Amino acid sequence: MAKVVQFDKTGGPEVLELREVEVGEPGPGELRIQVHAIGLNRAEVMYREGAYFYPPTHPSGLGYEAAGLVEAVGDQVTGFAVGDPVSVLPAFLQTEYGTYGEHVLIPATAAVARDPGLAPEQAAAVWMAHLTAYGALVERHRTQPGDHVLVTAASGSVGLASIQTAQRLGAVAIATTRTPDKKERLLAAGAAHVIVTEDEDLPSRVRDITEGKGVQTVLDPVAGPGVDTLAEAVSPGGRLLVYGALDPRPTPLPNAKSFPALSTRTYTVFEITTDPARLARGVAFVDAGLKTGAVAPAIDTTFDLADIADAHRHMEGNSQLGKIVVTVPH
Known part of the structure; x- marks a missing residue:
């Protein structure tokens, strides 16, 4: 069982609930990730409100970005092993996958290797x-x-x-x-x-x-x-x-x-993240910037997963400069 954020109806931040759910084993082409940090995006606020370009299906999870460790690898997945530090990219629909949780399933195509020297909070604020x-x-x-x-x-x-x-x-x-x-x-x-x-x-x-x-x-x-x-x-x-x-x-x-x-x-x-060739070029470009320091993710505020509604309220307040990040204790 894992604590995962879900909602049953569209609305304000108060519709978000932290629930105990069975995450299960990864299927073919999937990874299970132990999440350490989550990057928040305006798209998730709009999805929660029912104002995004596709509607949620209830009960719905949400979230496009995260950083953590691989804890299980599904069939037909290559290039990842248990214990690998990874970041999660926005390369899926929130009706199918989400990153707001202690442990989540993601498509392996949405994962990228993370430099162990890059803190999860920083890694969740990049992609x-x-x-x-x-x-x-x-x-x-x-x-x-x-x-x-x-x-x-x-x-x-x-x-x-x-x-x-x-x-x-x-x-x-x-x-x-x-x-x-x-x-x-x-x-x-x-x-x-x-x-x-x-x-x-x-x-x-x-x-x-x-x-x-x-x-x-x-x-x-x-x-x-x-x-x-x-x-x-x-x-x-x-x-x-x-x-x-x-x-x-x-x-x-x-x-x-x-x-x-x-x-x-x-x-x-998604023009980049759903095209393997473009994504490979984009990852190489960003990785090079991380190595030289030219890419420096700016973090505005961090919240605990239990305070996810407050994190969404902070985003709606439009006072932030940079990324709002949610940390996940283990």
């Missing part, structure tokens, strides 16, 4: 954020040295990872934040410029920073009507990638009469 940034800035369209990259809602874990990735590629990261509270911390995190959107006109500031050229890439997890304003900041032939839906309002296609030609598309990390 969703940095593979998302890798896919957007490297795999889909190789960002060039000197390019300007606009990162909106930059204080989240993907925003910080995007700043680090832009730096590794020699690009200039421009971060946005709604209020001035996080400006200095974003500059310290590596942003070359920070635009405080409640005080500054974003397109004007971008034109000033880029000498009128605009940015080559926008990474936006917000969506909604604000994409029209973002489109004004894009250089001709640039691109606007929307990878989230923090604003639930409809997202318009930027008006071609008002803006220079640009490419707009939605993007998700």
Whole structure:
């Protein structure tokens, strides 16, 4: 038996319950993991609320990321042995697997070897954020040295990872934040410029920073009507990638009469994690950064598994800078 977080209906953090369940043995292609730390993501909040791109099936577990040890290996699995330290990547549906628990089953394709010297809390804060940034800035369209990259809602874990990735590629990261509270911390995190959107006109500031050229890439997890304003900041032939839906309002296609030609598309990390070749390249890119220190996961706050509802409330408060991590005592 293991303590696992489940919920029976969509709603607020209070629907999350810590239950004793029988995890069982891994099936073909699966691993059973003893979980030491869990990385929280906005996707899990939306899934719990019933606002994600697929609905939960009840009772439902949840969670995309974790770090721990392999404790059982299913048939047809190679490359892993009992006792191996691993991280869990977002490469499955939460209707099928989840990471919120003391012991969980995962597909072996969603596991990656973890350097034993990397603490579980750090390892659980890496992969969703940095593979998302890798896919957007490297795999889909190789960002060039000197390019300007606009990162909106930059204080989240993907925003910080995007700043680090832009730096590794020699690009200039421009971060946005709604209020001035996080400006200095974003500059310290590596942003070359920070635009405080409640005080500054974003397109004007971008034109000033880029000498009128605009940015080559926008990474936006917000969506909604604000994409029209973002489109004004894009250089001709640039691109606007929307990878989230923090604003639930409809997202318009930027008006071609008002803006220079640009490419707009939605993007998700699953484009990387469900393609073996892309995933191998992404893991190599992130691993190299971990070894050199260029990838440095930022942890905002840690919670105990028993306080999972409070961890979700903290995420909903939008005050964090970096990753919220839940630790699992054994």
